[in-house]
Amino acid sequence: MSCIEARGLRKAFGTTIALDGVNLRVEEGRIVGLIGPNGAGKTTALNVILGLTPYQGELRVLGRDPWTERDQLMRDVCFIADVAVLPRWMRVSQALSYVEGVHPRFDRAKAEGFLSKTSINQHSKIRSLSKGMVTQLHLALVMAIDAKLLVLDEPTLGLDILFRKQFYDSLLNDYFDRNRTIIVTTHQVEEVQHVLTDVMFMDRGRFIFNCSMEELESRYMEVMVHPEHLAAARAFKPINERQVFGRNIMLFDHGDRSQFAGFGDVRTPSIADLFVAMVGNQTNAARGEAQ
Amino acid sequence: MNTTSNDTPLNSNSNMATDSQMTSQAITPTRPMYWSVRRELWENRLIYLAPLTAAIVFLVGFLIKTIVLRHRMHGLLTLNAQQHDALHGLMALSAQQQHDAFSLPYETASVLIMGTAFLVGIFYSLDALYGERRDRSILFWKSLPVSDLTTVLSKVVIPIVILPLLSFAITIVTQFAMLLLSSVVLLGSGVGISTLWTQSSFIHESLMFFYHIVTVHGLWYAPFYGWLLLISAWAPRAPFIWAFLPPFVICGAEKLAFNTSYCLDMLQHRLTGPTVSTRPPGSTLMDAMAAITPIQFFTLPGLWIGLAICAAFLVVAVQVRRHRGPI
Secondary structure, three states: OOOEEEEEEEEEEOOEEEEEEEEEEEOOOOEEEEEOOOOOOHHHHHHHHOOOOOOEEEEEEOOEOOOOOHHHHOOOEEEEOOOOOOOOOOEHHHHHHHHHHHOOOEOHHHHHHHHHOOOOOOOOEHHHOOHHHHHHHHHHHHHOEOOOEEEEEOOOOOOOHHHHHHHHHHHHHHHOOOOOEEEEEOOOHHHHOOOOOEEEEEEOOEEEEEEEHHHHHHHEEEEEEOHHHHHHHHOOOOOEEEEEOOEEEEEEEOOOHHHHHOOEEEEOOOHHHHHHHHHHHHHHHHHHHHO | OOOOOOOOHHHHHHHHHHHHHHHHOOOOOHHHHHHHHHHHHHHOOHHHHHHHHHHHHHHHHHHHHHHHHHHHHHHHHOOOHHHHHHHHHHHOOOHHHHHHHHHHHHHHHHHHHHHHHHHHHHHHHHHHHHHHHHOOOHHHHOOOOOOHHHHHHHHHHHHHHHHHHHHHHHHHHHHHHHHHHHHHHHOOOOOOHHHHHHHOOHHHHHHHHHHHHHHHHHHHOHHHHHHHHHHHHHOOOOHHHHHHHHHHHHHHHHHHHHOOOHHHHHHHHHHHOOOHHHOOOOOOHHHHHHOOOHHHHHOOHHHHHHHHHHHHHHHHHHHHHHHOOOO
16 A cells, blocks of 8 residues: 555645646655745645645545544654644643643653653753754654654754754654655755655646656766767757856766766766756746746 | 553553553543643643632732721720620621621622633633644644544633633632631631631532532533634634624624614623523522522523534534644
């Protein structure tokens, strides 16, 4: 059974189309990065998956309809919607007790174990914690829940680099196993690249790209082309070309790696570069159509 | 699947859930409810602090008054015996007056504490489903397996169950403290303390008061709290305005258009409680509470219509909360 399966998923807010007939399939045991510009529909997609928003079309999350079976679904699904959503009036110990009280799959000892590695005091009120500590607390709560799907929407927004790195490290080392699925959206693409197993690009309500990291590494090549090979390289129809320090960098989809090596240095493109190439092309194409 | 260790004391209260989890993997529906109500009490400490403060302030006032009274009595008692007898005669003039004189402070205490609890209930209900949207914590609550129904019910339980029972308990303790205080202060002043204890008919009035608080504050006022919670769940902002302006406008429009005041009368009838129309003039508050028998009360159509309206408001509030996110 795949973890998430969607066909013709649509969601509109008035005249704004947030999800435009999305087809999507996420298998169990993947860590999927959902990348897209602001307003691409990422948060709407996650809200629909989490049963926070009604939708049109077909959608199954862990075999359930998230809108009508939300209460049952939430036993197997966890999410961190935002860094700042933990109630500020609550004490850390109260948060632990409450989640323990209402969640059948919460392991308090585990959460306390995670917290003991941080400088968070259980008697503290959440309002007195720093932004990074609140995120650590939220992560400790979530990691102590034996869930099948974890959804993270910009979980590290506004945190410094140490907290961000620690966040993904503990997610990988202490939480992830092959039975769980994680979906994460972030603008700090470079930092999650090594964490992901799959990457999806969204733009204007559609999924425009979906591929595993292995496929990405074997399929896409970025070549820093020597000036004398420019014309020859262009003949292979790069999907994107940009200039850095006067050198032309071309991005190729498929091709003979050894042949490209003759044009210059070949490397695997970063997700960020691939994203810019893909979304940039789409945007240009759209502008072309409009004209 | 279940890795919860039960050896730590912190986990001892989850044993029940762990056991049921093994059989059905589902926790009992009362458990999220219990924790949600506890959560409300953690967040809104005013629920018990406000009536408690009112009680303490009242007790201090009462103590001062009793001491002053004692000094006056002392002054009177040092007069000659004849005057003393005359005074006694004066005090024994009317049993009704004496009863009133003794009962009045006790009634004032109960009214003060009930009134405080009522106000707390209003402001609590208005903020209950609005505050979680304003501080975005709704996203956290919604990430846990607690249904919107459980959440809304846990919030309506506060004004119609917890607050009445709490104000009852605080009032009883306060009145008992008043009795003790006046006994201690009047001890040795010559005034019969026994009168104090017999006149106050403590048990009887407590029962009347309990009856009043359950029927009026719990059941009769329920539609008010339903309305406030609905507005709290729905209002894009300023729930206070949204809750109080529409009734005000409707009453005003009715007066203007038809020169009638049915809406206002209805609201007034609801607010003053079901007993007032039958309250005989000159009766004390406690008597008024007893003016309507339980059979009369529970066969009032108004009660059941009110409860139905409250239920309808809550059903809509649950639906609204489902669709609402942070603001």
